[in-house]
Amino acid sequence: MPDWSYQTVFRPVLFRLPSETARDFTLQAMGLISRMPGGTFLIRTLGHMESSPILESELAGIQIPYPVGLSGTLDSQGTANKAMSPFGFGFIEIGPITPEEIVAHRRIRREPEAEVIVYPEPYANAGLAKTVWRLQKKQGHRLPLFIRTRQMPGSTWEAACAQQLSGMTELAPYASAFYIDAYDHAWSAERNAELANRLQREARERWGQEKPLLLYVPLDISEQTLEKLIHQIRPAEWDGIVLGEALRTTEGAAVGKPAKAVSLALIGRLRELCDARLALIASGGIHEPQDALDLLEAGATYVQLHSGLVYAGPGLPKRINEAIISERIRQGILPEAELPSFWSGWGWMCLLGIGMMIGGLLAWLIAATQVVLPYDLSFLGLSRGELSATNARLLGFMSHDRVTLAGTMISIGILYFQLAWHGLRYRHHWAKTALMTSGLVGFSSFFLYLGYGYFDPLHAVAAAVLLPMFILSMRAGADAPPRDAPSRINDRMWLRAQWGQLMLVSLGIALAVGGLVIAGVGVTGVFVPQDLQYLCTSPDMLNAINERLVPLIAHDRAGFGGALFSDALALLIMALWGINQGRRWLWWTFLLGGLPGFVAGFSVHFQIGYTDFMHLLPAYFAFALYAAGLVLLYPYMMRRETAYR
Known part of the structure; x- marks a missing residue:
């Protein structure tokens, strides 16, 4: 489903359907195509994302072919991960994953004019057992999986710690790295930092450097609270920080274009507070290649897509990759190649x-x-x-x-x-x-x-x-x-x-x-x-x-x-x-x-x-x-x- 078919044919039809219906139909159709004989070849042919050494990088020993990731909440069941892997993604997030299943009792809502998707339950997922069962199956792609763990809503500090460690233990065989999403707005910055430090310390004791650890920070954190958190977590002991994609509202979590301004401000501040070598992943409000370039210029190492794929189309990761190459050429980072005779x-x-x-x-x-x-x-x-x-x-x-x-x-x-x-x-x-x-x-x-x-x-x-x-x-x-x-x-x-x-x-x-x-x-x-x-x-x-x-x-x-x-x-x-x-x-x-x-x-x-x-x-x-x-x-x-x- 390249952009020339998505923007002209599929999006107008899909946007007439309820959000869940459109999402499930699209993901299941893509997943079905990828499992058919020749399906992956067809997807690669239509998209044709050319690999380039220029875009390759390494995150704590993990080879990342492209600086663009896929958000886990877009496809929480992993239905179309194989289908979307050739689009130009360098890694795939799985999660959030909680110990038990969380079901959303209200419908997901689109706001096309603002390019926003509102999730009534931001942590809706199938739960740990079903996710492990799914991950045991052949993934159909070789992209690294960054698994995001989360405690159950309303958990105490001690329960959150136990649930996070238990979940990571179950998911470790399938994770290339972990996003530790443990921040709770009901706790103080000091208490959140204490939990993050404990999880980081115990995870290192279990897996050493084998499983890179990235701290997941919510996008709607205040700048002052962010500074307090960063000063107390010892960033140098982490492999990276992930800045979330959603802004809390009275109706749930809003993921969409308005999040870009917040992402820019917080990524810039994070880069000031952290060592230049620390990986920063931005995931909010990226709907066009310029959004990604702006966030990378502000200090992000990688970007991660969600609502942008819904509003701009599946060709967005490829366009971002090509824009990054073009920008590096414009800046003189890549020398002019000598033309063959x-x-x-x-x-x-x-x-x-x-x-x-x-x-x-x-x-x-x-x-x-x-x-x-x-x-x-x-x-x-x-x-x-x-x-x-x-x-x-x-x-x-x-x-x-x-x-x-x-x-x-x-x-x-x-x-x-x-x-x-x-x-x-x-x-x-x-x-x-x-x-x-x-x-x-x-x-x-x-x-x-x-x-x-x-x-x-x-x-x-x-x-x-x-x-x-x-x-x-x-x-x-x-x-x-x-x-x-x-x-x-x-x-x-x-x-x-x-x-x-x-x-x-x-x-x-x-x-x-x-x-x-x-x-x-x-x-x-x-x-x-x-x-x-x-x-x-x-x-x-x-x-x-x-x-x-x-x-x-x-x-x-x-x-x-x-x-x-x-x-x-x-x-x-x-x-x-x-x-x-x-x-x-x-x-x-x-x-x-x-x-x-x-x-x-x-x-x-x-x-x-x-x-x-x-x-x-x-x-x-x-x-x-x-x-x-x-x-x-x-x-x-x-x-x-x-x-x-």
């Missing part, structure tokens, strides 16, 4: 793209004039005049297949050249993946030409020339992080761009399906009913005229289907992974790459009089998606880097 790989792909464009132009010229080549006529054993005499519309019909193939070839050439120049040259993983996937399909589709026993020497020569270029361009090279500045705020332009991305992703899927269908028809029945109506004939009649005529037409159809599928895969990956704020070159690539295909398809159909509405309806639909996507994405992709607040 032309012949190291990307240059060969540029030449391949130019070759495809030249080949497409020549094929268009031939298809629009002579239509057939001498070796085609030799295969049939007919002259051009004899071929035309067999059916007055036959050459026009063959021209429409060949012109559309030519337009697709030009489109592929433009995409390949642009992806090589702007993507492969800068070692962008997504660009290389688009080229690799499309190229493998494109060259493999050559064998579709042989489906009916017709060997096309010109296509064979072209493939023989271009294939070495493709192989040379795909030589291994270390991926480099994208240097484009991602959108850091969830403004109208970003929301509008989600609709534009939805249009282009839908276009890529539609064209891929169309390419498969056309290729399938080409190697099986060859014709659809509208084709035969246009030709006023049947396959048997064509076979009676010349038994090699249908194989020749099939070769054209299968070739066009394979090329269209190859083109669609490149477009789809670009739409899924490449769209970003200010990536102007990609918008122009979408525009210029799509025009040859649509111009070729529409012009040749109207030129030969093959204007059946049902036959052209898929093309009309595809063009509508193409135009809408470009219009909606234009402001976002043409926007230059902004000075963010």
Whole structure:
């Protein structure tokens, strides 16, 4: 459920449902998908969070791949942890976990205008026994689990201590680290500090440094009380401090955007009070990448997401990670990488793209004039005049297949050249993946030409020339992080761009399906009913005229289907992974790459009089998606880097 589908389709529907219903449905659906064969691959494909050593860190010996964590209260049952682990999270919180189950008797409430979620019972959870039973099962991911323990509401100081230690003992086999959430507003700062120190001391006696300990501090603590607490807990003996996500109200715990201001103030004060090496985790009010950057600048080491995923979408952790990389590049923390030479790989792909464009132009010229080549006529054993005499519309019909193939070839050439120049040259993983996937399909589709026993020497020569270029361009090279500045705020332009991305992703899927269908028809029945109506004939009649005529037409159809599928895969990956704020070159690539295909398809159909509405309806639909996507994405992709607040 990436942002382009969440913001446009799923969120409007889910927000019409009661909060619990929407949450449970979403988490269960994601969990189900992750457990299905290929489900995790699908989730990774849609999200495509590229790992980067730049973002890796270590917390008390625990390797953290990304500085973004997942809040435990968002998915208290852990239903979708496996599904959400590829989104760009570096760790997952489990909890709060109390000795006994705590049930909320009032409903969770959303306040969309304020971007707040109100929990009537902030410590609602399944209890220790059920949580341990769940953790005993295979987690399905390798992210570290930070387990948050909590005593039962209203517990005495002694009972709280016993419950915390008992819970940690039960949970220790599954915890990478513990969040000790023992603070009680009914007690003084001194009493809370005394409990924290005792828990920390006894936990160290049991597990030593094996289980890192982080003190969980509620977000609604006053600054004065926080200072008293920190002065008495000896921060140097802890592995970190977690600043909570909720603000208490008369109706429960409010988790949402207004918490950011409080988080900023308290994180800044914590950083002043604690050693610079102590890990600080902020988790309140992070709804857009800029929120995370602000908290990291204020002193946080990591951020943890909750309500931001509900209001901004599942793509938020990826956007935050990319924003952190961009910010480090802007600050000069990461040096400029030296661009590889032309012949190291990307240059060969540029030449391949130019070759495809030249080949497409020549094929268009031939298809629009002579239509057939001498070796085609030799295969049939007919002259051009004899071929035309067999059916007055036959050459026009063959021209429409060949012109559309030519337009697709030009489109592929433009995409390949642009992806090589702007993507492969800068070692962008997504660009290389688009080229690799499309190229493998494109060259493999050559064998579709042989489906009916017709060997096309010109296509064979072209493939023989271009294939070495493709192989040379795909030589291994270390991926480099994208240097484009991602959108850091969830403004109208970003929301509008989600609709534009939805249009282009839908276009890529539609064209891929169309390419498969056309290729399938080409190697099986060859014709659809509208084709035969246009030709006023049947396959048997064509076979009676010349038994090699249908194989020749099939070769054209299968070739066009394979090329269209190859083109669609490149477009789809670009739409899924490449769209970003200010990536102007990609918008122009979408525009210029799509025009040859649509111009070729529409012009040749109207030129030969093959204007059946049902036959052209898929093309009309595809063009509508193409135009809408470009219009909606234009402001976002043409926007230059902004000075963010």
